Amino acid sequence: MKPVDPRLLREAAPARRFLAGTVLLGAVTTALVVMQAVLLAHVLAAAFDGTVATAALIGLPAVVAARTLVAAGGESLATRASSLVKSRLRSRLAGRSLHTGGTADARPGDLVTLATRGLDALDPYFARYLPQLVLAIITPVAVLVVVARADLTSALVMAVTLPLIPVFMILVGLHTRARTERQWNLLERLGGHFLDVVQGLPTLKVFGRAQAQAAVIADVTAAHRRATMRTLRVAFLSALVLELLATLSVALVAVEVGLRLLDGGLPYETALLVLILAPEVYLPLRNVGAQFHASMEGATAAGRALDLLGDRPSDGHRSAPSIPARIPREPAQALWLSHVTVRYPDRTSPALDDVSLAVEPGERLVVIGPSGAGKSTLLAVILRFTRPESGDTGFAATPAADWRREIAWVPQDPHLFTGTVADNIRLGHPDADDAALRHAAALAGAASFIEALPEGYLTPVGENGSRLSSGQRRRIALARAFLRDAPILLLDEPTAHLDGIGAAELHDTLEHLMAGRTVVMVTHDHRWTGSADRVARLDAGRLTIGAPLEGELMTTAPLKVLS
Numbered sequence: 371m372k373p374v375d376p377r378l379l380r381e382a383a384p385a386r387r388f389l390a391g392t393v394l395l396g397a398v399t400t401a402l403v404v405m406q407a408v409l410l411a412h413v414l415a416a417a418f419d420g421t422v423a424t425a426a427l428i429g430l431p432a433v434v435a436a437r438t439l440v441a442a443g444g445e446s447l448a449t450r451a452s453s454l455v456k457s458r459l460r461s462r463l464a465g466r467s468l469h470t471g472g473t474a475d476a477r478p479g480d481l482v483t484l485a486t487r488g489l490d491a492l493d494p495y496f497a498r499y500l501p502q503l504v505l506a507i508i509t510p511v512a513v514l515v516v517v518a519r520a521d522l523t524s525a526l527v528m529a530v531t532l533p534l535i536p537v538f539m540i541l542v543g544l545h546t547r548a549r550t551e552r553q554w555n556l557l558e559r560l561g562g563h564f565l566d567v568v569q570g571l572p573t574l575k576v577f578g579r580a581q582a583q584a585a586v587i588a589d590v591t592a593a594h595r596r597a598t599m600r601t602l603r604v605a606f607l608s609a610l611v612l613e614l615l616a617t618l619s620v621a622l623v624a625v626e627v628g629l630r631l632l633d634g635g636l637p638y639e640t641a642l643l644v645l646i647l648a649p650e651v652y653l654p655l656r657n658v659g660a661q662f663h664a665s666m667e668g669a670t671a672a673g674r675a676l677d678l679l680g681d682r683p684s685d686g687h688r689s690a691p692s693i694p695a696r697i698p699r700e701p702a703q704a705l706w707l708s709h710v711t712v713r714y715p716d717r718t719s720p721a722l723d724d725v726s727l728a729v730e731p732g733e734r735l736v737v738i739g740p741s742g743a744g745k746s747t748l749l750a751v752i753l754r755f756t757r758p759e760s761g762d763t764g765f766a767a768t769p770a771a772d773w774r775r776e777i778a779w780v781p782q783d784p785h786l787f788t789g790t791v792a793d794n795i796r797l798g799h800p801d802a803d804d805a806a807l808r809h810a811a812a813l814a815g816a817a818s819f820i821e822a823l824p825e826g827y828l829t830p831v832g833e834n835g836s837r838l839s840s841g842q843r844r845r846i847a848l849a850r851a852f853l854r855d856a857p858i859l860l861l862d863e864p865t866a867h868l869d870g871i872g873a874a875e876l877h878d879t880l881e882h883l884m885a886g887r888t889v890v891m892v893t894h895d896h897r898w899t900g901s902a903d904r905v906a907r908l909d910a911g912r913l914t915i916g917a918p919l920e921g922e923l924m925t926t927a928p929l930k931v932l933s
């Protein structure tokens with residue numbers, strides 16, 4: 371990281387007035403530092419001679435008070451500059467995220483970490499580091515000029531030792547940069563991964579991968595902790611060494627001044643002035659080193675935010691299925707519900723009201739119904755995400771994890787996890803080899819667009835597939851289902867939000883996937899009723915076999931209802 375990031379300063383253009391005020395107050399502080407030293411030397415020298423320098427005695431507290439006020443004013447101006455820059459960067463990040471659902475290089479979780487904790491860390495950069503940087507430039511020069519006019523030898527000693535501090539700081543900075551960047555990357559990964567896992571928890575549960583993800587979060591947390599400790603260690607050590615260097619330099623001036631004072635080669639008041647001013651030459655540089663470490667996190671985060679505000683999401687194209695699916699085994703447990711009622715905690719009317727149905731092995735049941743009728747709730751009961759308030763099911767006695775092994779679920783908006791395309795398909799069957807993976811992708815009609823991606827199957831998909839179109843995400847979810855090769859298939863609105871062409875392209879793939887499996891499909895799309903073995907209708911939680919609505923194709927056998 372450079373001492374000052376020019377992009378960040380450009381971003382701070384609207385806060386220019388505040389920053390200019392900070393620089394001006396820095397110059398005033400320097401003048402006050404010199405005045406304070408001159409007055410103090412005068413008061414002490416007078417006291418040594420047995421007199422009282424009244425004017426200097428009155429002026430001294432006034433100068434100290436003015437120094438305090440100017441320092442407070444400087445910090446307040448710098449904080450206002452920081453707030454302006456933060457809110458500008460935040461709104462640009464939010465705008466970017468809204469338009470793209472993330473960026474090519476950042477997942478929504480990363481953006482949240484950046485926009486909150488990351489940009490908050492800019493306060494030390496603007497409120498303390500930048501003002502201190504100004505002081506570190508103005509004060510040593512001004513003090514050296516004052517000392518040179520009083521005593522050239524001391525000024526020369528200071529001029530020789532002073533550059534050692536920035537040289538040493540640059541060396542430490544180079545060493546720290548990589549560590550801070552690593553620490554920040556890990557924190558971002560942690561934020562992104564956590565959000566990713568929470569969003570995709572239902573999918574992880576169905577595929578039995580939730581525990582594995584918890585272990586990944588634990589690993590990233592531990593790595594972040596180690597990186598933070600390493601960065602802190604370097605920061606503490608470098609502060610110690612800078613302190614030592616500055617103290618030795620002041621001691622050198624003190625020895626040289628003391629010897630000449632004993633010789634009588636230096637007036638008492640001049641010696642005092644040099645001794646009081648000597649630490650002031652090194653202090654601002656020492657402080658800027660400390661503030662540099664405190665502000666690095668914010669500056670790194672802001673740099674990352676500025677990097678991200680320039681990228682574009684990529685897209686691909688669709689492909690058609692080519693290879694026939696193989697016939698899967700029968701489910702081990704019976705798929706039936708008897709008098710099942712589900713009521714959500716804050717609702718008076720039930721989401722499913724006394725629903726009974728049985729689906730035969732290999733049968734295809736299509737459940738249609740308007741929005742809010744309870745279709746997703748029905749799937750949630752079968753997936754064991756929702757426990758019925760009353761009623762019984764054929765799978766209630768089976769442990770949920772075992773039952774879910776029988777199921778492949780393609781949700782309405784499939785969740786893709788951070789990782790490669792291959793990782794996402796393998797969720798369906800973690801031990802599957804590459805050949806099986808490619809076969810599943812081909813069956814899902816996903817092979818050609820995956821192979822056209824920059825790194826093929828090893829291309830990272832971005833958080834929740836932000837680099838893929840919604841049709842491509844759906845095909846990856848279908849590939850997952852093909853690879854899972856489970857006897858029961860649950861489909862939630864498989865062609866929702868697709869135009870006529872998109873839905874038609876997906877139709878053949880879905881037919882392949884459904885072939886030979888026990889299928890429950892919930893949908894608004896009446897076109898699917900034509901190929902169903904049976905059609906059920908859900909209305910306000912009640913499953914009915916009523917007369918088809920106008921335009922509906924309810925040409926199927928009546929629904930079997932368990933008594």
Ligand SMILES: Nc1ncnc2c1ncn2[C@@H]1O[C@H](COP(=O)(O)OP(=O)(O)OP(=O)(O)O)[C@@H](O)[C@H]1O
Pocket residue numbers: 714715716717720721739740741742743744745746747748
């Ligand atoms: N977690 C929940 N808490 C409270 N009420 C819920 C919850 N989930 C669903 N509901 C309510 O239960 C009813 C059935 O919802 P469900 O999502 O099953 O319907 P749906 O037919 O799948 O709708 P859509 O087609 O819009 O997805 C609705 O009235 C809905 O508002």
